[in-house]
Amino acid sequence: MRVPLSWLAEYVELVPGTTPEDVHAALVKVGLEEEDVHTFELQGPIVVGEVLEFVEEPQSNGKTIRWCQVRVAPDGEQAADGGDAVHGIVCGARNFFVGDKVVVTLPGAVLPGPFPIAARKTYGHVSDGMIASARELGLGDEHDGILRLSTLGLDAPVGSDAIGLLGLDDAAIEINVTPDRGYAFSIRGVAREYAHATGAVFRDPVEQTPATDVSADGFPVVIDDRAPLRGRLASNAFATRIVRDLDASKPTPAWMIARLKLAGIRSISVLVDITNYVMLELGQPIHGYDLDALRGGIVVRRAEQGERFTTLDGKERTLHAEDIVVTDDRGPIGLAGVMGGAETEMGDTTANVLIEAAHWDPVSIARTARRHKLPSEAAKRYERGIDPTIGAVAVARVAQLMVDLAGGTADAGGSLIQTTPARDAIVLPDGFVSQLIGVEYTNDEVHDALAEIGGVLTRVDGGFSVVPPAWRPDLTGREELAEEVARLVGYHRIPSVLPVAPPGRGLTRSQRLRRQTADVLAGAGSTEVLSFPFATEAENARFGSVDGSPVASVRLANALDQSTPYLRRSLLPGLMAAAKRNRSRGLVDVDLFELGLVFLPELGRDYGSAELPVGDAKPSDETLAALDAGIPPQPRHLGVLLVGERIAKQPGQAAEPVGIVDALDAVRRVALATGAELEIVQGAHQALHPGRTAELRVGGRVVGYAGELLPAIAEENDLPRVVAVAELDLDAVIAAADPAVEASPIGTFPAATQDLSVLVDAAVPAAEVAAAVREGAGELLEHLGLVDDYRGQGVPEGSKSLTFALRFRAPDRTLTAAEASEAKLAGAALAAERTGAAIRD
Structure with missing residues (x-):
């Protein structure tokens, strides 16, 4: 979250001279980690200038430039750069006129880049400065022409400072917001946290917005959720407001553009900018509809499976039955909480607007955003939890700004559906916070800290009854309340004490032997790699079966890469991919190994479809047993791959390529490291070279294979003809190894x-x-x-x-x-x- 300091100062008192570093230091005290500081990276002199005259001069390259005379200081005064009041400037833009007031960067100024400005000879003239565009000032992406102050509704005396006029002297801090603290994705939330950290006076912007009369029928809205997800309604709060007779062509004020830019959002149009501005200010995402494009009232419902809808980005999307959609008489007009529809978006000709502020089910919004790959600013806030009680205030704030900045007229009232359940009280026993945190806190400290965050406290027998504020959905139990007390009273109260490890604990036998195996292989020159546990169906069929018999694979419901949608049955495909990648980078002699899980479901067995438990309660033993029954065997395997030369060619020594012998040597090292009695016999595997394949046995059980890849398989993967590989079930080897194996004493008698x-x-x-x-x-x-x-x-x-x-x-x-x-x-x-x-x- 980026927070412009001028915006922050509207809602919390900042001492004069407060720097971004000071604000960062204060917020760190209450657990908001600092990330960066953002500025416009400008250096003056940058002033307001007036175009007195210009001459258009065609050039031999086909371009026409304007040789301009620009007043940059009042008559009789010296310019900010020490030069004359009128400067001659060469400009390639043609979107300005005589008498326009523009932004002039004088010699000595520095623009973002950095791009220093100096007087220079060009096109036969000495250009004494530059007339700047919005993009050159870092104010926006527009670069079709220079910035005219009249387009922003601004006017100022010639020669006055343009940096302050445009709000470019502001700075923004950037903080890292953890997933449980969604309220900090707003100026309102960060201002409250700064007040907690410093004791400064907090002025809640919600309380500063005039109240609006609302009713359930101000605009026809119906919440029709016939299939709530895990018992949660699609929406439990929905507020609207109408503003009419707007002029959408009016410019967005410079101060708003500057604040949005510092906050990481580009200016689009005055109507869209206002909705984004209020979202950042209050943390409540806003959506605006072109009222004239709506057909009838609004119905909120779950999408029909396979229903199609075109979002604002022009892409047609196939909807899922879990998605929440906003509809009118024609069908979906918005993908709730994520992105609006193209048919009702606000544009340059929009005159009447319906403003919407809703509270959506966080789980549904998070899944919809990921399903459709639409990680919007709105979705980021909804999925973390917003204040469900401020919808009416948010639409009133948007209406107020639209009236002020776009000349509209707001309807007297609005509509509001508010079915948000009241927060349950949490009983916090006396002494619980001290016991959990390990620091003595008085009852007064506990009370004051929880009251400061907005909690409503009532004294009960032996403790407090605490009702958390609406904007803190993360406060669900007494442990979270204890954390808030520790945070606000101060982390400095918590002593730094190194924990003492319980005696008698350490690595299990299996963990110790796995580490020992990795150490032995690494000590012999092998390199351990970690590959993704995903595979294609063909790879599982080829390496997951010895003789080509059918095998079952675990298919991922939401694969990262659709080309590899299955969990692997073998480590060898990942090792081959690693070898291919290394050889393509010039590492031709490769010796790799990997320790990792493989997934071996039994063909024809139904592992069930146990429902995942919700995260707000401990699952029952029956639920855990059902989940365990649905997990296929996942043994830990060891894979080895060698390619290239064992010994490089040198004077007096011919090159020795790797082969099955090297794979068997690696297997023997594993047996040595684990203490297992490994038996190597002639074997066969459909992916390995006939006659160059060994079957690996421990205690009479086949635990793996070693050999050389079929040349055709090696060629498919851009590897040499000879690729030595081995794979064995390391869990089975460790289980069969003698735990009491001891080193034999060295004999002292002749052999x-x-x-x-x-x-x-x-x-x-x-x-x-x-x-x-x-x-x-x-x-x-x-x-x-x-x-x-x-x-x-x-x-x-x-x-x-x-x-x-x-x-x-x-x-x-x-x-x-x-x-x-x-x-x-x-x-x-x-x-x-x-x-x-x-x-x-």
Whole structure:
């Protein structure tokens, strides 16, 4: 929210000399965070000038300039820049006449940009200054010609200061308004907060607007909400007022243009500017209808599903049954609380206006604004909550300004529908605020603070009964009231005490192992990434299924990107996108991993459609159970992707590209970090290269796959032919890992090494043979490694020769060769029994 200081000073006393920084410092005390200071960034001399004469001079480039003589000081006096009273100025605009009073920026002035002004030779003349346009002064976007004071209804002596005349000497503070404090989106609300912070006198603008006679039938209005959203009516307050015989061509006053500009709103026309001005002043959004374009009375209702409506921006929108619309006899004429319709907008020919100020259901307005992507200033206020009781005052204020500035005549009365329920009283027990905040507050301090914000307090047994003010919808319980006491009495009363962590708490086993896994992978050179958890249906079908069987996916009701409307079943698509993006930026060797959730609904299972609980009450156990039942499995996976070269080419060393071996190394690091016994066997996956795919098992359960992407998939994603990947269910790995695993002591006795070569059917995985040898060799076997897989001459067709390097060691003695051979043969015997492996001669 931007607040011009001159506007703020109308409703709260500012001590002379108060700077924007002073106002920021005061508002910070009551919890309004400072953002910025805005000014027009002008530096004089900028004065009122009078065009005495001009000569039009065509140029060789086809442009015609005017060589003007402009009086910038009274006769006999020196100009503000120290020069003569009459300056010669070259001007390219042609929308002014002799005798017009204009704004002249003299040499030495600085315009926004910054754009310094100096006397300079141009088009054969020395131009001693510049006649300024509204855009050059930072007053608006109009740049068709120079600014004539008569178009703003202004007049001032020649040579007088134009900065003050146009209101360009003002400044605005900008504050950050949190979602629960919508009342601070108004000058009224900020002025009240400044009064709280400083003790200055607050003058409520609502009380300064003359009262207007209103009735339910001043203008025909019907609230027809047959399907209230969560029991909330579309509107519980609706006020109107009519102003006739307006002159919409009249200029908006310079002071109003300047204030709107500083507040971040551009000037459009006098009628529209007045509605925006009152919205900023009171916090009540206003909408004006061209009364002559209306057909009959107004009916407020919910839209029909699929109903179409053209908004002020010229776009036809398909409405939702939850949207609130304002209609006349022809149909919708406004999307309530968000944007009006094109057919009834106020224009240059509007003579009679119907002014509307309503209070809409905040939830409906917030959803409508997001659904139609229309984040308007009005919607921003409605969805945060406005004062529902000031509609009649707001339309009276607009009518007053339209009469004063556009020459209209206001009807004597207006219409008002006011069904706003009375605020419920909140019981605040004595001592509750002190107990919650941790600071001793007296009953008088509690009473005075809550009365200052507008609360109505009544003394009851053991405490206060507090009725919050209408403009504070955020005050719904005693906790919020306690916060208000702490805020207004002063945060400085609250001591700074570091909390002491409860003993015995820390990371869970699962959290510790996940962090340990990430540390191990990062320590090995991998880079952790976080990708969006969204995917296409094709990606889920390709990577969420091993063999191409159908899978179910969770579709988002309101996807951020319609091209990826599903929650992911795999981490690999996100890793591929990250690799593609990095390679496009020149990082050709990429080693990535991600820890994240995947979403695995079961095909054909109905997860229900439990209704989300409202936020003003604790949900019941049944509600929570229904919500839990509607959540599909969400295991945490680990994904790994490597592409490029493991070792770069260098003198004496050929480049070594990455491959499945690197993906398996990453998987083994995960097993080491978690203490899991990981089994790697030959496998198959529809997205991975046949023959270069490993199935990952823990405790006999398949927990993932590793391998190389199919070259066609890699090419689709602009990646090299060889892309090594792995993905495993990290939750399952951690659950199956031995929590009591300990490091083995280093043996002090010599090791006995032997080799074992066996012949086995080529279809038998080497891992199965190794597992059998390891089990059969017993406790003396310290290490087993596959060192050769041979298929060729000397080996029968359909068979393969596997050679294992075995290392034996006893913890208490030196092994003999016979003991090592006996253990090796025991392992070979079990391998022969289970896999048909025969010792090779």
